[in-house]
Amino acid sequence: MEMRVSAKRLVSRGFMPVKGESRMTDVVNRWTTPSLYDALVKSELFTSERAEIELIDGVAPALHITMYDYGDLPLFVTVSGEQVVVEATLWSLSEVTDAALFNETVLRTHKYFPLSTISLDKIDGDDSYHMFGALSSASSLQDVLFEIEILASNVIQATEAYADFLIK
Secondary structure: OOOOOHHHHHHHHOOOOOOOOOOOOOOOOOOHHHHHHHHOOOOHHHHHOOOEEEEEEEOOOOEEEEEEHHOOEEEEEHHHHHHOEEEEEEEEHHOOOOHHHHHHHHHHHHHHHOOOEEEEEEEEOOOEEEEEEEEEOOOOOOHHHHHHHHHHHHHHHHHHHHHHHOOO
16 A cells, blocks of 8 residues: 655645744754865866865864965855854955044945955954855855855955055
């Protein structure tokens, strides 16, 4: 005896979540930095040689990506817990002519760079501006690839938009 049950019937009886929903008890696959590397290296972005990717192993592994389509722009990707962060260094605070005016301008305009924001971070004793985007570590590979491409494009646009604030 063959028994068929439609997905619609299972959803209506509460046995399956509605499309786009999940239950608190559902197992969610999350990226780690090594698993994301394994998936990205097989993607068209890297197999077509439009970009290069390197896994930097260590206590907190990271991915170093060189975006050839964006002037060899270096990006870094890290996975930490429930978050994937894609980031790029813009420039050092010491390269900005008027930091107060620049910071105010960034706060008023960074929303024009979709899915990205700008931060001021101290790295090795030097204050530097970074642009980054973050997404869930449960995001699809396509979403991660989209974030990488968007961030690269936004870095180029931000560099052009804020050029007048930089020491020439």
